[in-house]
Amino acid sequence: MTDFIQDQPLRIAGREFSSRLLVGTGKYRDFDETGEAIAASGANVVTFAVRRTNLGQQAGEPNLLDVVPPERFTLLPNTAGCYTARDAVRTCKLARELLDGHRLVKLEVLGDDSTLYPNVVETLAAAEELINDGFDVMVYTSDDPIVARELERLGCCAIMPLGSLIGSGHGIQNPHNIRLIIEHANVPVLVDAGIGTASDAAMAMELGCDGVLMNSAIANARQPVLMASAMKKAVEAGREAFLAGRMPRRQTADPSSPFAGRING
């Protein structure tokens, strides 16, 4: 065990995280299920959306931040639902006020309703404005290595390419692009969107991703809490496999048992 590689924590914008699985808080049946799934996932970083407050609400109505208190989790407000740089920047500023000056955000600027594909032109514009305003920007983007490079050049603290469309569960459709992004990035790369099941998460980590962000794969599972546990293990297993280094692929068989000493030899 002398050459065992000791993993380092995930570092994003000067913060350290023991878990490389980041999770969303949408689509759960209720806050109890949200809380149980997040606990089972072991995630340190939890993303949420910012929306207009329901003005007819009752006093004492439960709040998401009661389930994921800022004292226990690193909260990652996101700009889901924004289609322009302007709306995304406004949303981040509202989130900063909501969380008393919190700077870490997940930027996503979408292109259309049916694909939720990132609009990279608006994303680049928003990233630049947010970084100039002091935000730490983890950015959702396409799996285009050149766009990823430009986002890093602007100062984004993590690049988060999609594996496939948000909520599709189609896994990682272009692992070669994800690998290209990883090879050239000097900031953490996390697959965000498209994970469907545990093997997808393991694949992301085996490719060398620094982490994985997911929501639907857990929340839309038949048993979300069990799937959260599976994802925790998959991310850990994929990370260890990446660090261990996989065996080379061979064109022919190679017996694990020695030929010498066979009784028919």
Place this chain on the structure above:
Amino acid sequence: MHITLNGEAHTLAPDLTIAQLVESLGLTGRRIAVEVNEEIVPRSEHAATPLGEGDRVEVVHAIGGG
């Protein structure tokens, strides 16, 4: 006084402050953020910030999302 609050028209007493509006909505002490005419108004300034005719006010909170 007429304002737009979270996209809907509302009629308020004149010279109402943001803190008074928040109180009238039963949201005092809740984790919310307020924007008036696309500018954030920090919580510390709610009590001293009066609303004006035609203001566009957004009151937001955290909800589940990915």
